[in-house]
Amino acid sequence: MSVGAVSVLRLVLRRELTLSFRRPGQLLQPLVFFLIVTTLFPLGLSPQLSLLRDMAPGVLWAAALLASLLSMDGLFKGDSEDGTLEQLVLSGQSLTLIVIAKTLAHWLVSGAALVVVSPIVATTLAVPVEAFPIMMLSLGLGTLTLSWLGAIGAGLTVGLRRGSVLLSLIVLPLAMPLLIFGANATDRAIGGESAAGALYFLAALCVFTTTLAPIAASVALRITLE
Amino acid sequence: MSTARCRLDVDQVHVWRGDRHVLRGTSFRLDGGEVLHVWGPNGTGKTTLLRVACGLLRPEQGTVSWLGRPITTIPADYQSALAYASHEAALKGDLTALENLRFTVGMKRTVSLAELKETLEKAGVGACADLPTRVLSAGQRRRVAMARVLAVRAPLWLLDEPYTNLDAHGAEFMSAMLAEHVERGGAAVVVAHHDLALGCAVRRLELAA
């Protein structure tokens, strides 16, 4: 009686989400970080609303990327420390499938949460309400893509000292196209223009990464475990 | 589980860890109904050998074969046929013993909660079924890990220091489980510092420095 792919996805998702929700404090950390980082900019520059509105796309996106990366470290670290990572690799199921489920679960509690909180943050940066849908859509696609890239980085740096710094170092250059397209989409939405071009690129990046990154991440995990 | 469905061949395996030549042409063959006791001083590569046998570590030279086929060609089949217990109990502290088992065993075969509870009872930790494993003692965690190995129902057991943290009762239970497994035609590789007092014949492999 072998276990089908859907059951595996369900099992892993359920395990990850259960684990996340049993530590609710940890769930809030990326969100608070997101808020704090966006506060730095008005404090550092100027509270002038027009200036803030111009900066908003860049600030929102940089803060969202950094906040997502902050929690990315924990994707495999907990499992590596208590020995359950080996059990996952030896489960007889496709490691790629397991990685997909883990990363999705992680995105749901970090990236997706950031997207939900983003209107609040955007309001503090004088972003008009009409821009919210595009902004949230682009942030959703962007944080999802970043989660996939982060999974590769997490797989490569599990168990290394100062792994989280190295993780950011590795992932951020790869995430720069995301930032470019996502910030541009938000910028256009603020200006009332069509953001379709940028959104299409962002979606294409997301699909491309979704297809290939889980495979790379599972290879990375096998390398780490050797 | 008949003897025919169980054969592990480790052939001339060499592993280097940095500059250290940890495994130098280690070989053994294990059929169903046999227990291999791997022993030796610290640092001689006992855990490394076990991990090579699992397929977690690919040796620089040498092959590991299951039922005559190299494990690199049949990864999923081989993994379904083995149960690995490492030094650590490999349990998520925030999940209950039952939840841990449901996840790990559920990945390998469909199993009912009742059956898992029964297995936990058998391992002497039935009362801990609904407790998060981080509050359990080291001995209890080891028993939960053993329950997992039992519940998975794999023909090949690869156990790294399974007697750690177990009291006299626990050790007795462990030996009884091993003997039963082997009687049914299963095979086991056990890394242990001390002698294994099992009812059945035990082959020994010593790893020297």
Place this chain on the structure above:
Amino acid sequence: MWTWFYRLASPPSVYRVAGVFAPWLLLSAAVFIVYGIIDGLAFAPPDYQQGDAFRIIYVHAPAGWLSMFAYTLMAIAGAVGLIWRIKMGHAVAAAVAPVGASFTVLGLVTGSLWGRPMWGTYWAWDPRLTSELILLFLYVGVISLRAAFEDPNRGDRAAALLAIVGVVNVPIIHYSVQWWNSLHQGATVAKFAKPSMPGSMLWPLLAMFMGYMLFFFGVLCMRVCAEILNRERQASWVREVVRA
């Protein structure tokens, strides 16, 4: 046939071959570079738009091209090591990384120097320079990752995977940076206008490209030899070599 290949790719034979090639490569590199520098700096006519400032292209353009070439080579060598488990692939990848990174830095510095007479500033977010900068970050990532592992085998394999992921991303990064720059055209006039080149300007440039390539491979051979000696230091043939 494969045994022949594996024997060719064995550490002692690579060491021997690389050792033989290195001095010849470096010598011919010197010839090309000397010619290219003299002709480019002294004899090629000044560009009618940029005057003499354009001459830095003789140092800048080959550096930029080589930094890309080196990254691709590093990724391919890493892939060979990762997929076919040929250790020499990892040795080559490890040898290429710092050399490629150095060429990237050279490209950035010369690009920055070129920018001064052209745009009046040492740095402007020109798309090519920005891509080079991100490429430098990618190099630093691969080098740091390899160094962070205690076990050199795992470090090699992790770095190889990262290099492969990076090489797939480089076209994406390159394109998105160009797109980003084209949106904000008004802000800067920065773009390296490649002057369309008559022969007298082109020959020295081609010579410099050739010279850089030869220099790169010469240095690579030397570094691969050093890597092999380090990695295989337990082997008896290495002790013979070192003793000699």
